[in-house]
Amino acid sequence: MPHKAPIRSKSGDALPPVEQHARQYATVRQAHETELIEDYVELIGDLLTHRGEARAADIAARMGVSQATVSKMIRRLNELGLVNSRPYRSLFLTEAGEAMAAHSRERHDIVLHFLRALGASDNAARIDAEGMEHHVSDETLDLMQRFIATSAPTDKR
Amino acid sequence: MPHKAPIRSKSGDALPPVEQHARQYATVRQAHETELIEDYVELIGDLLTHRGEARAADIAARMGVSQATVSKMIRRLNELGLVNSRPYRSLFLTEAGEAMAAHSRERHDIVLHFLRALGASDNAARIDAEGMEHHVSDETLDLMQRFIATSAPTDKR
DNA sequence: GTCTAAACTTAGCCAAGGCTTACTTTGTGT
């Protein structure tokens, strides 16, 4: 019964050690937990910046979900101390919310510009950035920034 | 009451049109639905390739979840026609499962090598690849491949 | 000033993906 030899047959990498492998997946699972929260907070921040206010209806339309879903989510954000909301009123971010929004926005921008610098179309860059944003380590983010700097000496809108 | 003017105040990009924005989030949500499935199938394929068999206990250890969770998941994979499993026995992939595993593995490898080519450490590259893999469009994947080719004329390992 | 549409909330449903606890099966070691 073949069981322990580190066979290496395919293109490249063998399986990582069990604990390392488990940590990889754990990191991804953890990212998924905070991901949606960050997306909401980021969007709220963007709406406040670009539209002057953040209404649940706008959020629902942009997220592509029902208003009920947004309403529920806002309650969560409230409990988490990320937004200040009064029933039937427009939303505001708390300090913690502002910080999270700024942080997310910054990461998002870097990933987005990186993808464009790599040569991606606007559409692909936008979609991929939205998904990748939460799975890029600080280390990699740094490399992306460096890549942007060297590749596109001047431009950016 | 300020309401509709396309204000553009910050660093860069204004908000995308509502429908486009909603589509972005929808794409991410959809990726999340298939992500776990793909990770399991990919891991099973890797275990079969590198270890000769795929046991639930191994999967649980590598995923960092309980055996019960794996057992439940295997039932789902079975219903989806991705694995062949007989109770208490080792797993095998169906043709569809093989195809999905190969596809995931390929994407995973490209992202991983891309990150290394960018300059990421082994650890960061592994973790980020695990998370990014499911959020990279074919278009971007192509660009990554091209980047690998130009940046590292020969090496790999 | 009132009435009505739009915005918002609440309640209750569902599926997914974790968990623990308890049970069954398998296969080894002696």
Next chain:
DNA sequence: ACACAAAGTAAGCCTTGGCTAAGTTTAGAC
């Protein structure tokens, strides 16, 4: 040959993040 540990399964719980349907509040039109 059997007993017992390891592997696997089953049942039942919880939280998240969707949904719909029904009710409430707000605010703008007239």
